[in-house]
Amino acid sequence: MSDHWFFLLDRLEQKWNMARLWHELSNRRQDERSISYVECHDQSLVGGQTFLFRCLGERMYDSMHLDSESTVVDRGLALHKLARLATLASAGHGYLNFMGNEFGHPEWIDFPREGNDWSFHYARRRWELAENPNLRFMQLLNFEKAMLKIVNKQADFFHRRTQLLKIDEERQLLIFERADLVFAFNFHAQQSCADYCFSVRPGSYKLLLDSDRKQFGGWQRIEDGQIFFSKPEVMRGGMENRLSVYLPSGCALVLEKRREDTKTH
Structure with missing residues (x-):
């Protein structure tokens, strides 16, 4: 999966193929255990x-302060969150992260060797960057913690299979479910989707997470804690239960199907 994410980053100005992305996220043998990741030590070593x-380039060094304004940084942070959530949500049996990459560590790792005059300078991870409330690295770390917390609460999450709900190539949308969670992604850099409908199991769904929250470096375009209710609609194939959501550009949502109250009164 890592190779495909970097393949897509070389095509930021093009529309991404959502069907191929879904294929890469979900294509694995069910009888073989596997670990998924966006990047590993290969991308973090010198060179x-x-x-x-790859998203930000030199802006990594001068535009990560909260007071900085950069559409390139905004887009890069959004993709960083979407890629990680999509990889985690579709992972076969586990999710891997290389130390520091969860908050977008700006430096490579280079161990002492003859080529760097046996220097220890880059044999480090700068954890203080993620602890600085004035830098956007903390926002990426906040998101990483939030998405892991949601998945960790699902005891059988990695034992459940993913189920594709919707691919919209024109709008750059990908929506799938796993266990009692629905994951909705808008990879479009500019186009938001209001009242976007897709088919789900009947019931109500609570918004658990959206990548657009301010504490995650977003624009807070969605109200927290919303409850969404499916509605039956007549479709070509018969009656389906449909959910309608607002899906902003460069944003991902996680919805949880609420358990119905079975108590009798």
Whole structure:
């Protein structure tokens, strides 16, 4: 999966193929255990480029302060969050992250060797960047913690299979479910989708997470804690239960199907 994410980053100005992305996320043998990741040590060693650095380039060094304004940084941070959530949500049996990449570590790792005059300078991880409330690295770390918390609450999450709900190539949308969670992604850089409908199991769904929250470096375009109710609609194939959501550009949502109250009164 890592190779495909970097393949897509080389095509930021093009529309991404959502069907191929879904294929890469879900294509695995069910009888073989597998671990999924966006990037690993290969991209973090000297000579490589991490996911976020590939998105931001030199802006990594001068535009990550909260007061900085950059559409390139906004887009890069959004993709960093979407890629990680999509990879985690579709992972076969586990999710891997290389130390520091969860908050977009700006430097590579280079161990002492003859080529760097046996220097220890880059044999480090700068954890203080993620602890600085004035930098956007903390926002990426906040999102990483939030998405892991949601998945960890699902005891059988990695034992459940993913189910594709919707692919919309024109709008760059990908929506699928796993266990009692629905994951909705809008990879479009500019186009938001209001009242977007897709088929789900009947019931109500609570918004658990959206990548657009301010604490995650977003624009807070969605109200927290919303409850969505499916509605039956007549479709070509018969009656289906449909959910309608607002899906902003460069944003991902996680909805949880609420358990119906079975108590009798």
